[in-house]
Amino acid sequence: MSTFKSIDAKELNVREMQGLLTSAIAPRPICFASTIDSDGNVNLSPFSFFNVFSANPPVMIFSPARRGRDGTTKHTYQNIKEVPEVCISIVTYSMVEQISLASTEYAKGVNEFIKSGFTEVPSDTITPPRVEESPVSFECVVDQVIELGNEGGAGNLVLARVQRIHVNTGFYDDHGKLDTTKLDLVGRMGGNWYTHSGIDSLFEIPKPLQKMGIGIDQLPESIQTSNILTANNLGRLGNVERLPSKEEIMQVRSEYEIASDISQSELQTLGKKILEKGETEKALAILMS
Ligand SMILES: Cc1cc2nc3c(=O)[nH]c(=O)nc-3n(C[C@H](O)[C@H](O)[C@H](O)COP(=O)(O)O)c2cc1C
16 A cells, blocks of 8 residues: 655755656756846846647746755846846757756846857847757746745746747758757756656657547556556546447457467456557457457
């Protein structure tokens, strides 16, 4: 039996809360944000409290929080209050050591493009430049900043509306669309851990919108309670639109030459193998034969 510890959020100090949140809410995409102050000083910093929240209008949110140790604000936040514009560049594995360097707390006015060795390219519609090494950059205007508190660790939600997008076409597929398998994007995990979406860690889950899965509860009891099939196997099986007919079951029986005295565990092992080859309907017919 699993053991859970239930924690009242008020019991944790900022450090403990930050540690728990960033370990559990992961991987987080990284916003590499370039901003500018009213004197024209450029700043570049990474933020993993970040995501996209709307496609129409296209809006991203990231949070340059107050420092946990003393509640002071970060240059990115200060710059945005002075000049409400930000260029958000995405981060790939080939950039990760440099983005970590760019997170160093240099003095106000220090340009982290120079410190971390990235190339500034002027933006078309806003004053902060973009990062040439990033495959995709978004020129954004800041519509709103929502301050969540005045104490250390308090988030400042920057609502950034996309105006113009720059895509490196070397990351396109044959149809002129961004190719996920080429991007090798980086995610931030808990502590010092990161992850990246290299080809070995990518997988697909077919979920055509027009399909209505029957649900795990409609699968036969022997399948639902199997010790051989995993929860992921059941999830995939629950996505079929209907249970196989008697004829379809007979057909797979003869196709796979399933003997009448086959044991339940042998049958489920075979069904699992076929399922994991991507032949869901056939696998279910085997499991029900
Ligand atoms: C990968 C990564 C993600 C980070 N995410 C955040 C974040 O979401 N919020 C935050 O306040 N600081 C975050 N930091 C720390 C800031 O980058 C760091 O405080 C930086 O010095 C802020 O720069 P600034 O004061 O020039 O804006 C992150 C650091 C790294 C390396």
